[in-house]
Amino acid sequence: MSGDRVDPGRAVREWLTHLDVEKGRSRHTLAAYRRDGDRYLAFLAGRGIDDLRAVTEADVTDFLVHLRTGDDDRPPLSTTSAARSLVAVRTFHRFLALDATLTADPAAAVSPPAGPDRLPKAISIEDVDRLLSVASVGDDASALRDQALLEILYGAGARISEATGLDIDDLALDEGVIRLRGKGNKERLVPLGTYAAAAVSAYLVRARPALATRGTGTPALFLNTRGGRLSRQGAWGIIHAVADRAGLGGRVTPHTLRHSFATHLLDGGADVRIVQELLGHSSVTTTQIYTKVSIARLREVYAGSHPRAR
Structure with a gap:
C-alpha cells in the first residue's frame, strides 16, 4: 500500500x-x-x-x-x-x-447484532383438528390426497420436500412406519399414527389409482391431477387452500405443521432427543428451540392459573 x-x-x-x-x-x-x-x-x-x-x-x-x-x-x-x-x-x-488498498481490516472482528430468538410458530391441537377435519371433507381423489398429505405433515413431522419425495415403497403401513429422506438424503423411519395411516390407506385404495391413470407411471406416493409427482409448490397450494377453508389462512404453512408436531410431542412429555430423531435433526441443539415454545406455553398457563402469578 x-x-x-x-x-x-x-x-x-x-x-x-x-x-x-x-x-x-x-x-x-x-x-x-x-x-x-x-x-x-x-x-x-x-x-x-x-x-x-x-x-x-x-x-x-x-x-x-x-x-x-x-x-x-x-x-x-x-x-x-x-x-x-x-x-x-x-x-x-x-x-x-x-485488493491491498488497506493492510488491515478494521471491520473483520465486529459481529452483527444478535436478533431475538424466533420461536417456531405452532398452532393449537384444536386448530390442527379443525384443519384436518376440513381436509377430510369430500370423497374425490384430490380431497383424499390432500387429507393424506396433511396427516403425514403433521402426524410424522415431515418437511414438505420429504412428503412430496415419498415413494410408495417408503410406506410400511402394516408396521405403522414410513421412511423419510431428509437433508443430505439421510433416511429415517418415523412412526405413523392410526389417523395418518388410515388417511394414506384410503388415498392409496380410492384415489391414487385414478390419478395414476392420467400419467405415465411414477413411484411417487402423492400425485398431481396430471398423474405426475406432486411438487412442493403444489403441496403449498393445497395447504393454503385447506387453511383458508378452515379459517386459518395466513397462519399455516408446511413448516407450521412440522413445528406443531414437535411442540405437541414435547407438551405431551416426549424426550427432546426422541423428538430430535423424529425430526431428523443432526444436533439436539436445533431441536431445543422447541423446548422454548413449550416453556412459553407453561408460563402462559401458569400466569393464567396460579393465584400468586399475577
Missing part, C-alpha cells in the same frame, strides 16, 4: 463497480449496498475521518451503535436491518483488504 490517502468516496465507488462488474450483483443488491455505503461515509465524515487508513475497529463498532440508536436525520434501524448494513460495511472493508 502506498502512503497516499485512501479517499472514502472513491473507495466506495470502486467497491460498487467491483460488485457490479466482477460479482454480477443484482440491481436491487447494488442499490442497498449503495445506501449502506453512503450512510457509512456520512458517519465517518461526521467524525472527521477522510482517510480510510484511519478507521479503527472502534469506529466500525460505533457505526453499528449509531445504526441502532439513529439520529436527527434517520430513525434507528431494527436488529435485522442494522445487521444487514454492517454486513455491507464488512464486505466493503474486506474488499479493500483483499
